[in-house]
Amino acid sequence: MQTKFAFFGGIYNNYLALGAAINDAHSRGVTQMFCLGDLGAFGPYPDRVFPLLVENNIQTVQGNYDHSIGNALEDCQCGYTDPRDNHFAALSYAYTLKNTSPENRQWMKELPSEIRLTWEDKSTLLCHGSPRKTNEFLWESTTSTAFLERLAQEQNAGIILGTHTGLHWHRRLKNNRHFINVGVLGRPENDGTTNVWYTLLTLSLEQSDQEKDSVTVEFIPVEYDYEQLAREMELENIPEEFIETIRTGWWTTCLEVLPAKERRAGKY
Numbered sequence: 001m002q003t004k005f006a007f008f009g010g011i012y013n014n015y016l017a018l019g020a021a022i023n024d025a026h027s028r029g030v031t032q033m034f035c036l037g038d039l040g041a042f043g044p045y046p047d048r049v050f051p052l053l054v055e056n057n058i059q060t061v062q063g064n065y066d067h068s069i070g071n072a073l074e075d076c077q078c079g080y081t082d083p084r085d086n087h088f089a090a091l092s093y094a095y096t097l098k099n100t101s102p103e104n105r106q107w108m109k110e111l112p113s114e115i116r117l118t119w120e121d122k123s124t125l126l127c128h129g130s131p132r133k134t135n136e137f138l139w140e141s142t143t144s145t146a147f148l149e150r151l152a153q154e155q156n157a158g159i160i161l162g163t164h165t166g167l168h169w170h171r172r173l174k175n176n177r178h179f180i181n182v183g184v185l186g187r188p189e190n191d192g193t194t195n196v197w198y199t200l201l202t203l204s205l206e207q208s209d210q211e212k213d214s215v216t217v218e219f220i221p222v223e224y225d226y227e228q229l230a231r232e233m234e235l236e237n238i239p240e241e242f243i244e245t246i247r248t249g250w251w252t253t254c255l256e257v258l259p260a261k262e263r264r265a266g267k268y
Contacts, residue, residue, distance in 0.1 A: 004202050004203075009036045016224045016225055018052050018053075024222060035059070035061065037064075039108065041076070042238070042246075044233050047099070060111055063128040065093070076089050076092075084256055088254065122215065132151070138165065145171060162180075168189070180199060180217055183219060190249070190262075199220070227247070230243050230246045
């Protein structure tokens with residue numbers, strides 16, 4: 001028997017992509033959906049995200065953005081160090097903070113920083129950046145397998161799922177363990193395409209061969225009405241740089257944090 005789970009990262013106020021991903025997950029027979037945090041950021045109308053999460057019983061981890069909005073902090077705690085990255089982060093944070101209702105701020109404030117689950121023999125840890133730090137960037141090109149194996153052992157986790165970087169990737173570890181960055185729904189992956197991504201995890205719960213891995217990981221592209229999102233962003237006077245990313249699929253902001261390999265893959 002197989003059981004399917006969907007994982008969404010970085011919604012970034014993109015309620016249109018979230019709705020499309022939910023519909024896609026339902027069409028694939030998903031049993032449960034999870035969100036790994038950062039509900040706000042680049043897009044318009046923050047309060048449109050919350051009904052979709054609540055009505056679809058989507059368990060949600062508190063990202064750095066959610067902690068900041070929930071506690072009305074001064075910044076997003078995104079973890080950027082470059083002035084240009086922080087300039088655009090400040091603009092998106094100010095918009096989201098101003099336009100999120102008090103009720104939804106309280107909801108974000110109460111979210112858990114991690115979720116632990118056990119499926120058959122798989123102890124699973126859901127976090128935002130990493131189990132060590134909510135806003136830690138774990139990039140595919142700079143994160144060693146040895147580090148991930150040590151992290152999984154320390155956390156006693158067969159599967160660790162995170163997000164935060166905006167780019168999906170998957171590393172198989174020893175003893176059928178996994179680290180998975182689930183990607184984000186809020187904006188494209190800096191590859192010149194307008195679709196966004198979520199992660200579909202399938203567990204074979206009656207695995208007779210103990211040596212065979214019971215986990216299958218798929219990254220699912222999601223098409224949505226990005227032109228509608230872009231028009232709404234224009235109406236809300238959201239920076240043109242964010243809108244260009246939605247329309248072209250190329251990141252124009254939050255670039256300085258990227259390692260060399262990930263930076264070279266983009267246009268800018």
